[in-house]
Amino acid sequence: MRIVHTINEIRQSVLGKKQQNARVGLVPTMGALHAGHGSLVEAAVEECDFVVVSIFVNPTQFGPSEDFEKYPRTLDTDAAYCEQLGADIIFAPSADQMYPAEQLTWVDTEKLTEVLCGQSRPGHFRGVTTVCAKLFNIVQPDLAYFGQKDAQQAIVIQRMVKDLNMPLEIHICPIVREDDGLAMSSRNKYLSADQRKQALCLYKALTECQSQVAAGQRQVALLIDAMKQVIQQHQGQIDYISIVDPQTLDSLEQIKQKALVLVAVNIGKTRLIDNLSIDLNTPANPI
């Protein structure tokens, strides 16, 4: 497995494979890879002939008071993990490669980015959509893989691809959890042992919601109250708890068929997110 750092190198590599009609998969990551990312790489290896993993801690998606500086950077371990999973090449550019001049052009998806994480993290999604547009243009994959863990991001990226007629498919892979239910996240590394226990409140709140829905509860206000209680019992600082339409991200009052339940909670200084998809027409899977 190769590791390349420049746009020219990755383009040359992919071009060579495309000329052999290879199906190219891209897994865009910020590194600090865990089994969640691993599942994306595995899906890509399964479905594609040539798998690119990009590792780039993208400065434009961090707010000024956020954790860009301390975000974990573990390229050697990440590379070994990708190789073990069967990835073909890692594209790990510098910030200067990706942003050689002042970035004047931005890709922005309205409405869907103005709620939930977009409200707490102004500019975050504009950074995400812009860097993904750049990565898609650089790598020109047939498929790109994202995790359901970042549910709003997945919805925004899919909308961007559709709105701009980008010539690739987006695959969204299920959330991967630790044995006790905590959703895998690179930011879990920030948690102390005590915070690690507290952090389980996101998962517990979502399972509580799922049980109540299974028992017939459809009132969003009551479901949110129940989740709030679970999180507060664990001293989590709630950023938001929302139950929304999974297409429009509009808040629901009642669950009628499909719904997306999202939670964002600060555990100490670490902001964690998790979510649950509900579809009353299909049997619920344990999360």
Place this chain on the structure above:
Amino acid sequence: MRIVHTINEIRQSVLGKKQQNARVGLVPTMGALHAGHGSLVEAAVEECDFVVVSIFVNPTQFGPSEDFEKYPRTLDTDAAYCEQLGADIIFAPSADQMYPAEQLTWVDTEKLTEVLCGQSRPGHFRGVTTVCAKLFNIVQPDLAYFGQKDAQQAIVIQRMVKDLNMPLEIHICPIVREDDGLAMSSRNKYLSADQRKQALCLYKALTECQSQVAAGQRQVALLIDAMKQVIQQHQGQIDYISIVDPQTLDSLEQIKQKALVLVAVNIGKTRLIDNLSIDLNTPANPI
């Protein structure tokens, strides 16, 4: 030469040619083709193996009080002209093809679009960059052709391509003029016989500027005054006259080496633009 109206058809056509390693050229137009467009098609035919001309009057680049409704639509004549010039296919989508749902995602280039035509036509360039991003993603050309007549547009598109790492080259072709000097424009069709004479003031102002620069004048304020006089003698309503840095579009006070002289003038209800590139290091060509 084929004419297709759907994204699927144009993609299939281009894909077939790409598989034969054809170099694909795109000439994006709004139709109502004149010899200016013709020069773009000719350049594409010269340099590419497969030439797509897109004809789409893009609603998102017109302001609410602008001429979207009355913009000339002459598909049959345009098609005959493209065929005669050697184009391979016309892509003439409907607005529903290009915007099947609410467009939430926009490509926007900051700063360069906030001055000159961007100031008079808020939202115009966001519509242009977004539709060009869509067309580039649909057609996936190796080269796309634009006219120097729309100088600011050419600069914005080039910056968008660079900022977003779009995998194509942009070629800018020289302004094509009528025998008397009027820059070719689809909007010239709006002019009455009297207005047609008045409209020559844009060209006359630019040639006046060029003569004064040739005679040693370097003071932008004085050059602009001279151009203003020419335009006012012809009863043109000045929107702007600017002399700017051709890279940043920042206004200059003095011409030191390269400069871009731009004029936008209303002749009756018709808004016309024209421009002149200056480079003190190379001998000036008559415009």
